[in-house]
Amino acid sequence: MTTMLKFLGLDRPFLLLARRLLYIWVRTRVLPQDLAALGLDPAKPVCYVMQRRFFSNLLLLGRETEQLGMPPSLAPLDAGKLRARRSFFFLNRAEPWFGRRKAPGVSPLLTSLVRAARGHSEFEVQLVPVNILWGRSPDKESSIWQLLFSDDWAPRGSLSQFFTILLHGRNTLLRFGQPMSLQELVSDTEDEERAIRKVSRVLRVHFRQQREMAIGPDLSHRRTQVEGLLEAPSVRAAIELEAGQGGAGAVVKAQDKARAYALEIAADYSYPVVRVLDRFLTWLWTRLYDGVEVGHIEALTSVAADHEIIYVPCHRSHIDYLLLSYIVFKQGLMVPHIAAGANLDLPVVGGILRRGGAFFLRRSFKGNQLYAAVFNEYLHMMIAKGFPIEYFVEGGRSRTGRLLQPKAGMLSMTVQSYLRDSTKPIVFLPVYIGYEKLFEGRSYVGELMGKPKKKESLFDLVLALKELKKNFGKVHVNFGEPIRLAEVLSAAHPGWRSEPAFNDERPAWFSQSIEALMRRIADGLNSAAVANPVSLASLALLATPRHALDAEQLARQLDGYKRLLTIAPYTARTRVTELDGAAMVAYVERLKLVQRHPHALGDVIHLYPEEAVLLTYNRNNVLHCVALPALIACLFARNTTLSREQLGRLARTVYPFLRAELFLRWCDEELDSALDHYLAALCELGWLASHGREGVYHAPALNSDEYAQLSLFGEAVRPTLLRYFITLAVLTQQGPGKMTPQQLEGVCHLLAQRLSLLREFNAPEFFDRAIFRTFIQTLKERGLASTDEQDRLVFDGKLRDASAEARFVLPPDVRQSVLHLTRLEPATMAQALARLAEKSKG
Structure with a gap:
């Protein structure tokens, strides 16, 4: 050190030379x-x-x-x-x-x-x-x-x-x-x-x-981790249960089985591999994308020092976990250990992912107590040592672009581990990931059309390399509000810290905490959405009958969407593109998602037929951001004048189902305030007016540009409302006690599929069974329907009244078409149910 100080005080040229050499x-x-x-x-x-x-x-x-x-x-x-x-x-x-x-x-x-x-x-x-x-x-x-x-x-x-x-x-x-x-x-x-x-x-x-x-925390060798897992009391108990009365030989066999499970699960983190992946992914992003835009990174850096982070991103693509780890690494933080499906543990690829921090789990291990004990103990070891962890609460990749219902499995295991050893506070960090063009888009469409999900293979990975020649636009990554686990637990049960440990029998407050956590994560993911040029253009063009608009009209419509999301953003964390309408049109043209048709009276922009179905995914990425104001627009497109009281009544009828499907953030008590907020924004845009009698709102003149914009905006939610009407029409026409929820779901799926072929845009997400399942479940939760002893749906006049409200939101010809389509003869219904039963067995 003395020499160092001499450099500082007496020989600064040498210091500068040493620094230059370094x-x-x-x-x-x-x-x-x-x-x-x-x-x-x-x-x-x-x-x-x-x-x-x-x-x-x-x-x-x-x-x-x-x-x-x-x-x-x-x-x-x-x-x-x-x-x-x-x-x-x-x-x-x-x-x-x-x-x-x-x-x-x-x-x-x-x-x-x-x-x-x-x-x-x-x-x-x-x-x-x-x-x-x-x-x-x-x-x-x-x-x-x-x-x-x-x-x-x-x-x-x-x-x-x-x-x-x-x-x-x-x-x-x-x-x-x-x-x-x-x-x-x-x-x-x-x-x-x-x-x-x-x-x-x-x-x-x-x-x-x-x-x-x-x-990250100190790591031991992977073999040491595995042997430590086998010594955990819960794993030893599971080994003894597996061995039964088979004696010492059975115990050794059960131990070997548990060790094989642990090696199958455990990551094998390697920093040299992470560095190689960093360079490879830097090259890959520049080949695939025009850039990766990251928002609200302070949400990560503000909690990284003194919290254990559980990253809970939305799951849209296999690119997700590579992209998030890359961003975290570039921020100077340790890459998270990622829960990956066992289907990704492919030859060569699985080893690379494992050394990049992935640990693998089977899709289901219900009934396999030994595997469950090993996996639970491994997860607890990761949490107890303070490793950042990443998993997808949706359970799988969304095929429609909507957020999927969060699963309780990994969340429950994480919270139970925290209750067992809560020395370091845990935060869940929602991360929204939005792609302007999706790598796996065409395979998603095939799966929604009924094709079986294709098993991942190394050969398919090699074939995917040809996609590197394409331009996939930008990727948008936005960090949501950190969710502190201790706050969630305290809200559900203030005395949770003093509660004794539990294993199989979980108290009611634990289940309430998991439900609240799932809701907050879903809200956090939706709140961090990014309205990019592709999603906004999809929102506009897919609402038109022929997926085409005058170029200037499209630019004005996009300007209107951007202004609405700026005046009344979904949340403060929601991000909106900085481009104006004309620049957005030029941007999607550059990505070859739309085509310009020159015309003497003004150019026409239309979607390529092969891209239209794929762009429903982009529209659905941001549909929740505009669902409530679009519902208002849809009501005024059918009813040019509505009082605030009428509007509230109609919105309250539909909103619970929109909220359940799209995970909207407002509870029933907050709906009126949200409606007033959006009414004011729509009036500021000129798409609505409030004058004359107090509390009465008017749509613009029918021949005005503002009415055309309002009407087109309302079309964004019409397919959703149409699905609801199909379900209600089938129920009311068949009558109470005729169908089980599963039968109703299947019949509605077939009817929506047929309607899509006859007169709607033939997009497979329109007849997605999961959406009908959510709607039927919400009917039961809201008390509009219930099940009898034979698990058949029964209902009263309230459901018929809800069905009658369709006259305020759907054109007469559309309602008539649905009613005609759903008026099934007994023989036809029996044939449909038999087909569904046969398909279910298959």
Whole structure:
């Protein structure tokens, strides 16, 4: 260190030369990218703190502070009555090249700063912690070179540091921490020694948290993890149950089976593989996409230091988990361990994913107690050690673009593990991922049309490489509001911390907590949606009979959608494209999603026939953002004048079903406030007017552009309302006690499919069985229908009244067509039910 100070004071040219030589090899990434977020006070002196005492760290910090225009770390510190030759100090000593470790000591500059600050309230210095990571590999016994020279938790000497720079210098991370007020740290301490210990302790905690964020907790070898799992009491009990009365041989056999399960499940994280994947994915994104836009990243960085993060993204594509891990890694954080389906554990590919942090689970392990015990214990080990984890609460990829009903399985296991060991708080972080063109779009359409889901294979992966020649637009990733698990549990059961542990018998408050958690995650995902040019253009063009609009009219319609989502956004986290209407039209043309047909009276924009079905997916990505105002528009397109009371009554009839299908965020008590909010926005757009009698609203003149825009906007929800009417029409025509919920679902699916072929846009998402299933379930939950002893649906006049409300939202010809289609003869109904039963058995 003495030599280092000589360089600083007496031989600055040598220092600059050493730094220049270092940067021939080293490449540094600095976080945060927006240094204004640090909130440094320019009026107060700054002193930088580094954890490990290395000359290379000093050279790095000196260069970066100069390049970024920050107070230079190599300049003298002028803090009023205290002056020092440098503006930095190290918290720890360096390890010697050889021999015994030196005893820890306290930096003389830290001692001087504390001494000056105690008892002098006017003395202030901003301490800025600086975390420097030369490569980010956990301490893992898979390679002698990795073990010796990766940046890990173990102390490192100067020789190790030299080789670490050689091996990892091109992947160096420098993160500036939030400035700490020295005065606040020492103001309440009784003596100087205690004040120094307090400042050192606060800094050590900060560095430990930052290191854990970047490289994760200490890892043991995978085989050690597996053997540890087998010794867990729950797994040992499951092994004994599996062995039964078979004696020692049966126990050994059950142990081998449990070990095989553990190896089948466990990740095998490898930092070198992660680095290779980072470079590969950087190349892949530039080939596939025009860019990856990330929003509200502060939601991640604000909780990463002191919380365990459970990432819960929406699931649209196999690209999802690669993309999210890539973004997290680029933020200087450890990539999450990802729960992946066992179907992805393919030869070669499975091994790469496993080393990238994936752990595998079977689609279902109901009835296999040994597998369940091993998996539960593995998940608990990950949570107890503080690893970030990622899983998809929808259970599978959405084939329609809508959010799927969250599944309770992984959430329940996570919460139960937290209750078993809640030393570190957990946050669930919803992440919306939206694609302008979907990689798997055509296979989704085939599955919705009835084709069986194709099993993943290595051959299919090779064939998919041809897709690299196509342009898939941009990807939009938006982080939602973090959900703190402790708050969810306290809302359901304030005394949860004092409750005894439970295993199989779960108390009622636990189930209530899971339900509330699923609802909040769904709300969080929808709230973080991104209205991109493709989704808005799809919303407009798919609402037209021939999927075509005048180019200028389309631009105006898109401007209207953008303005509505700006005036009355779905939530504050919802993001909207910055392009105007004309630029959006040009953008989707460039992606070859629409075609321009020149015409003397004005160009016409229409969808390519082969793209129209695929674009229903993009429309559905943002349908929830406009569902409520579109319902208002749909009502006024059929009824040019409505009182606020009439509007509220009609909306309350339909809204519960819209909310259940699209996971809308307003509860019944909040609906009136939301309606007033959107009515005001539609009036500001000129699509509605309120004048004359108080509380009465009017649609624009029928021949006006505003009415055309309002009417087209309302068409966005008409297919949804039409599905509801089909279900109600079948029920009311067949009568109570005639059909089970499963039979009604199947018949409605067939009728919607037929209607789609006869007069609607033939998109398979229109007759998706899951949507009818949700509607029927909501009918039962709202008390409009119930089941008798034979599990047949029964209902009263309230359901018939709800069906009659269709006259306010659907044109007469459409209602007549549905009523005619659903008026099935007994023989036809029996034939349809027999066909459904046969298909169910198959």
